[in-house]
Amino acid sequence: MPLRLVLVAGLxxxxxxxxxxNTLNPFCGSARPAPxxxxxxxxxxxxxxxxxxAVLTVKGSQFVASSVVLINGQALSTSVNSSQQLKVxxxxxxxxxxxQVNVNVMTPSGGSGDVGCSSGGKSTTLALTVN
Numbered sequence: 001m002p003l004r005l006v007l008v009a010g011l012x013x014x015x016x017x018x019x020x021x022n023t024l025n026p027f028c029g030s031a032r033p034a035p036x037x038x039x040x041x042x043x044x045x046x047x048x049x050x051x052x053x054a055v056l057t058v059k060g061s062q063f064v065a066s067s068v069v070l071i072n073g074q075a076l077s078t079s080v081n082s083s084q085q086l087k088v089x090x091x092x093x094x095x096x097x098x099x100q101v102n103v104n105v106m107t108p109s110g111g112s113g114d115v116g117c118s119s120g121g122k123s124t125t126l127a128l129t130v131n
Contacts, residue, residue: 033062034121035105101128
């Protein structure tokens with residue numbers, strides 16, 4: 001764990017910072033948290049529904065206004081309903097047929113210039129089954 005020394009009003013304070021976690025570290029400024037993906041609703045969908053324009057809900061945490069859903073690496077127009085829920089519309093232009101589809105959430109980095117502060121990133125992958 002990195003140590004950061006801070007001089008506050010003539011007093012030397014030592015802060016122990018756990019890896020410069022964006023959401024907990026006041027020194028990371030405008031850094032954005034990396035998104036965490038938990039579940040998809042639905043997690044199985046028919047290709048017929050996709051051809052009609054089906055809505056996929058992605059649930060997780062640490063979503064921000066700039067977070068986007070990636071389908072097989074392609075960024076989609078995403079509605080951010082809350083810090084725990086995103087929605088996208090799936091079409092046959094995005095998914096060409098039945099099979100497994102990789103779903104991630106990506107948050108672009110923020111404007112933090114602080115060394116050691118990470119910002120944004122990509123979530124783990126969940127699989128959407130298309131029948």
